[in-house]
Amino acid sequence: MSERPPTRVERRKLRTRTALIEAAQEIYAERGDFDVSIQQITEAADVGFGTFYNHFPSKSELLDAAIAQALEAHAAWLEELLADVDDAAVVFATSMRLTVRLVRTRPRLAKVMMNSRGALLTAPFGHAVHARRDLEAAEAAGRFVIENVDVALACTAGCLIATMHVCADAAPDAVDALADQAVRSVLRMFGMPEAEVVRIVALPLPSVEPSAEPA
Amino acid sequence: MSERPPTRVERRKLRTRTALIEAAQEIYAERGDFDVSIQQITEAADVGFGTFYNHFPSKSELLDAAIAQALEAHAAWLEELLADVDDAAVVFATSMRLTVRLVRTRPRLAKVMMNSRGALLTAPFGHAVHARRDLEAAEAAGRFVIENVDVALACTAGCLIATMHVCADAAPDAVDALADQAVRSVLRMFGMPEAEVVRIVALPLPSVEPSAEPA
DNA sequence: ATTATCTATAGATCTATAGATAATGC
């Protein structure tokens, strides 16, 4: 358990692993699939071919790791930004507003999320877990009317990803309005009164322009 | 333009093409991807290996054809079932109720739709076109409140597919209730009053048990 | 001395085509 600092070898190994994961994210984001040879991956990551097998037994595990890394990092970022917001409905709505805006602020991450449709919904980590928690809290507080949390979560994720696709095809300066409109729709879906829907989605966002975001 | 009846050769060719498309649908539905050799496809379709190239230049075109065929056939089926329903909101809601139920009634078709990511939303044919038309008609008739049709359509498709995933993991006799719940959520999303939401989703469905459906 | 990385390659695919065979049309 003693947390000794990572040695130089360990840092180098982590750099290589990170290079592979980022190359995989880039390829997956651009192409929409992972039908690519290991050689192309290692070239994109600028590491030797055989090095791949020091880190992953096959392409499938690399892709899983690349998607998981993207979702975890994003969830952690939201978590930190919204740590001191009490109203679960506001946390929920603001998270969704920020996530759709990734299409504009962090296109690669957005494309990874858009391509990994199932993962966002079913993964036992990342956004799905937090969104479920927020939905349940908002329901318990009487702010949302929810018949079944699984369906509510699925519809949320479905609207989120589909709206990101629409935004990816739209002009960048139209993204924010489209995002907020989708979020208002989702809040209506959970029975929130119109006045409150409008108020929550008009709240100022934490300042998170591209430069301020994690690498 | 003279519609002469298809010759025996043409019928045989169509049978072969259909066998390839159905094999592709089966594989795509089961595996969730199309990372499979042409040899495995032709074996599943029970045709000679080289025959593949008489019909498709590559796997990609076969997959496109397989997805398009599934979506078109489903859209045509809905179209026929609901041809004499006047209320666009009812057409919309009933189409969605029936489509989610595909998870139970026609699992292979449902899986193809669930796996085909963007196609359901962006394809210039099939369900997307009809759903857009119904949304616009319901909006024009004052039954839906819609800010932007693209976002509305995206959210509809997103909820639909995500709900089908939830239903695929649920017990078969829970599917109908989950489906209708999702549809009620979508109708609320479009500002429909609760009483009307409940009424529309409680309407009897056309009788469409598995045996009555198209091949 | 240890460990990660790199280079080179054997063996296993997989694709696309050429040429043979079978089925139909006339």
Place this chain on the structure above:
DNA sequence: ATTATCTATAGATCTATAGATAATGC
């Protein structure tokens, strides 16, 4: 005679590993 289908195969990948090299720890 024509056309779809089938069989066989050349050539092009692509994967996984073995062995060499480079970087670090002691």
